Amino acid sequence: MGRLFGTDGVRGVANADLTAELALGLSVAAAHVLAEAGTFAGHRATAVVGRDPRASGEFLEAAVVAGLASAGVDVLRVGVLPTPAVAHLTGALGADLGVMLSASHNAMPDNGIKFFARGGHKLADELEDRIESVYAEHRTGAPWDRPTGAGVGRVRDYDQGLDQYVAHLVGVLPNRLDGLKIVLDEAHGAASRVSPEAFARAGAELVTIGAVPDGLNINDGCGSTHLGLLQAAVVEHGADLGIAHDGDADRCLAVDHTGAEVDGDQILAVLALAMRERDALRSDTVVATVMSNLGFKLAMEREGIRFAQTGVGDRYVLEEMKEHGYALGGEQSGHVIILDHATTGDGTLTGLMLAARVAQTGRTLRDLASVMQRLPQVLINVPDVDKSRVTTSAELATAVAEAERELGSTGRVLLRPSGTEPLVRVMVEAADIEQARSVAGRLADSVKSALG
Template sequence: MYKQTNNFKLFGTDGIRGVANQYPMQPHIIVELGKAMGTILSQQAPPHTVPKVVIGRDTRLSGAMIEMALTAGLLATGVEVLLIGVLPTPGISFITRNMRASAGVVISASHNPFYDNGIKIFGSNGFKISDETEAEIERMVKEENLRPYLVQRERIGKSSRIEDTNGRYIVYVKRTFPLEYKLDGVRIVLDTANGAAYKVAPAIFSELGAEVIQIDNTPDGTNINAECGALFPHVISDAVRTYRADVGISLDGDADRLLMVDENGDVVNGDHLLGISAFHMKKKGRLRNNTLVVTHMSNYGLEKKMLENDINVVRVDVGDRVVVEEMRRLNANLGGEQSGHIIHLDHTTTGDGCIAALCTLGLMIETGQKMSELNRLVEDVPQKQINVRVGNKTGFDQIKGYPELIQRIESELSGQGRVLVRYSGTEPLVRILVEGNDQYQIDQFAEEIADLLRKELC
């Protein structure tokens, strides 16, 4: 029980995240988290059964420390722990289901720098756990003395390392690619961001016949996402041009996010990937309920193209977990984010960069089109995004001059654009997005908002 942490929220919009060895990513907190999680799983388990928890991680330096602390807490409450080592986030979701585990844990801070780390928890069905379960875990860590939940010595949990999970995941991903298709003759530049997919991703694409040129594929614990991967598109763009490749595939540190590049080095972001898949899935009658789920950050150009083709577009708050929840509610099978979280619910329960890439490569083969031709399907409207680092997260309506500024900008846009300002759920940032018909105008509007928020919040 850590009453001194009661003023700090443990779970954010996507699990727990923070700087390694600072709250909440400290070993003693993680041990308590393991105890709380193990206690809940034991209470939910059928009589005379032992819950199993899969734990996997990415390549960052602090991963082993957190893995050991979490394992200790789970074992102390009688849970069996299966350690699978480095594997992409979607791979851990798959292994959780494949091993019939009670839960799966990903130790990763996704696209963040190496000095950050985080914890995401999947249920036995491979979907991220509910807000209610997160809240109960957080309550127990903050408010309860967990020592009474420790099991007797003969019931302490066992841990073991599972050695063949890479192979299982590779086969699983390849099965999403039609058997009649091959990638023979396709030259791919692959950027794994020195992260969790550095072993499995090259195997997936090369085993399907592609010529794979690997970059950013030598993790050392500190170079994950370091000027590489999906957040740095110029890297993969330059490499595609240099090697005269047919396509570039860029993943983030835990490989649940994808960015692609066409043969000219032009970026194919999440909006375009979603639009390409939705358009062709509808033509084939495979777009369930004729619906695409995106977030408020997706470009209006995507929505416009979908509406032109009688595809319903549903917008939700930012976060792949929020997207998945809405997809399940609407019985939709395609959704995602502009940032590159692409969810094909027919194949997976969470964003999977490798599966999303294969779905797009399959469309290249099916249509006989180059990536650049597919990319032209969606035409973006001008958009400007600015992130402002803040010292506090004051309510926007309480910021002097902010409501009046937004009202003026929206009036000047005259219904031909939109403004979206929100706080990041995982970082001390405010994210600003402005869309409209005139790039110069929306750049000015975004800078006005950013200047005001820097003045008031920094």
Template sequence: MSKYFGTDGFRGEANKVLKADDAYKIGRYLGWYYSREHRGRIVIGKDTRRSSYMFEYALVAGITASGSDAFLLHVTTTPSVAYVVRTEEFDCGIMVSASHNPYYDNGIKIIDGNGHKIASDIEEAMENYIDGIVEELPFATGEAVGTATDYAIGRNRYIGYLISLATRSYKNMRVGLDCSNGSTSSIAKSVFDALGAKTYVIGNEPNGLNINKDCGSTHIENLQKFVLENKLDVGFAFDGDADRCIAVDETGMEVHGDYILYVCGKYLKENGRLEGNTVVATIMSNLGLFKALEKSGIDYLKTTVGDKYVNEAMVEHGYVLGGEQSGHIIFSKHATTGDGMLTAIMLMEVILEKKQSLHTLCENMKMYPQYLQNVRVIDKKAIIENEAVQRKKHEIEKMLGENGRIILRESGTEPVIRVMAEATTDELCRQLVEKMVSVIEDNI
């Protein structure tokens, strides 16, 4: 496992875990790396949290000091950075965001020239540079010093691209949007207005401190209430950097990523557009999704948790749809990352073409109750492989058969093991997790 870079970049509390110096060194390394054979071009976006400005400027200083040019999208979404990188011949892109985390956290996500997350060997090299393991990099001098350029036009092109993907007018559709006081605050309403919807918006007054605070995809209860109070047809909630989308149907029901994979997968299959007849999901997706896909004659591929791994599997096999229950949904014909705005537009396509409500589209997928508990440990791998732990896990699996499952997963960011059970009732899920946790604690 990398020291700083996890599955979603270098993330932590601003100026405690992730410091301005770290951003400067990342900029220095990337500026040097991409200017070895030509003048590097690196595009930068940020979300609305207060520390994003600090990290943006530190990155620019490092990039230009190493001889590459920096192009600033300013406040924008993670998927817009990926779009601009791959369509406008940039060497790489950087997004300053901690996604769904609170305002005091921040992160640096790096995207390669093809719009995918950067290779692990480059991340490792940056970590070595941050820690001073490798020698100091040369500074650019004279005409070789890089420049910084306002590039808001790139964000506007992304907005135009989203609008171009809609196949029908949204006229007469009443749509709710929760922008999480984040990156979509200046984007989402303009896109849905341009497509003809009557839009109702909450969470669109960012002040640097309120991103994700009691709003957005991690606090879906606000949008549920908003949809019901205003009698809306559908609602969409995004996270801070808009790489996630959770929907709410007209009854106020949460339509999370597993529902979205089912609805869109079935629609693509019906239209002959589901390459390989396969949807990619993670091991943490609900058993109800897999059973619903089987009933619809759709195959599925499970990956470990993380949209990075979902994307890798999609690229390897040429699949077009994949994602996570959290709302990271990838439509690979249109994007290389999870894209909340794109997901909302794709769901609108299904609703309008099928002439059915979102609730009706979801009703044939039955969710299994789930219960999750984290157990703090010292050696995650040793506990997972412990004989008594494995024996209890197999015992539970045998008892559940096809009517549930038990999952033990090492966290990629914390010293914890996540224990998750799915079964026919909430009470049974809780009992099974408690039994599993008891065995783990006895063997710590």
């Protein structure tokens, strides 16, 4: 069995790769591993379980709940809520474990399982490895130690989760949003109720699109992976800005009043300056990944803000933040972590904080985002290749070296296997967009040739 856990939980096509049996077995294994680790010592364990609106989430939720309860864990079922809401409630309710069923920005046929430890933090790699190991042991025949009678877990719906989470979001804002007109694109996802409620309570005038989930339309031509509808709506309604989430609302991208995209790097730059102004940017440092645009790093240096760089994945950003006590970090894709108020990327919180900066300064988002100038960057996804050989292929290493010589000091190349999909990402940055496209195209061909 290959490694089940990727950079963001276990993910695959629901009912093909990710079956009810797998969801149940992993949940039982997680309960046993956390019990062994002492997480449940001295008390009856409780888990918070939530999901996004995907149709497959209904049967996967039932499997996860059954697995946890069969292992003696009481379950609080919070229903359809964003991933960061499940993380927040895991901490706020003092639960020992959180489980979120979502494939985030992936298409509807996919789904995923994400575990949170006590406090709402993602599980460490070694715990995920142990869960896989225990699951594999019992899948091959070793019997589970199962409680009976009063020892089995109890299951109840926890209906207060949405209001509790929204109150938290609005309560941490530095100022209200009165006077702003904002378009929200909810990707027909998990934030379809949460985000409009939070922005409305904060005082914004709203236009909402993509907020009618039917179980099948999540991320379908809308949300943070398809900004066209939001861009058109912002211009049509004369809004001050637009906010787009993905399916589980752990990320946020934005659109300024002209319809131009404001990506995660620009959002990070705006929030970094805002937080430093109110002495909330600890060590005057922001954390970002190797995928961040070079223009972001240059802007932060110019503003006297230090830049700490990590590998791709919000979990690695979070690890760097926790290790050094930093308050802000994120990814170009829109995963932004504001550690004083969230334990994971939170798209609704990010959008609220961005809008609060617009309201507080009276400046347009376009003006605020101009603190950094994005260098031309081309990203090509190369599917159906052996992504495990990215770092070992001699042919590919030669192609990368040639590209780096051509770009010199004015650009950079990054190849990386996706942590959640069967593909390799080719990123090229250059001073000239045509050069970036040319080099990226040649490298994509090399990836196909070397790893296909």
